Amino acid sequence: MQRISEETGGAVLPAEKSSSLAQEFRAHQAKSRPERVERNIAWDRWWVLAGILVLWSVTWGLRRSSGLV
Numbered sequence: 001m002q003r004i005s006e007e008t009g010g011a012v013l014p015a016e017k018s019s020s021l022a023q024e025f026r027a028h029q030a031k032s033r034p035e036r037v038e039r040n041i042a043w044d045r046w047w048v049l050a051g052i053l054v055l056w057s058v059t060w061g062l063r064r065s066s067g068l069v
Contacts, residue, residue: 002012013021042048 004010005012
C-alpha cells in the first residue's frame with residue numbers, strides 16, 4: 001500500500017495517526033478548493049425593485065401635477 005500511495009501522490013496513514021484524519025482532510029479541502037463567490041444582481045432583491053418603482057412613480061406624479069406630462 002505504501003508503494004501504491006507513493007506512485008499516486010498519496011500518503012501512508014499509520015494506525016496511531018488515524019484520529020487526525022478528519023482534520024487533515026478538512027485542511028486539504030480548504031487548501032485545494034477555490035473560494036466560492038456568489039454574486040446577485042440588484043433585481044434579485046425585492047426591495048431594490050420596489051424602491052425603483054416607487055421612485056419612478058413619485059417623479060411621474062410630480063411631473064404630472066406640474067403639467068409636464
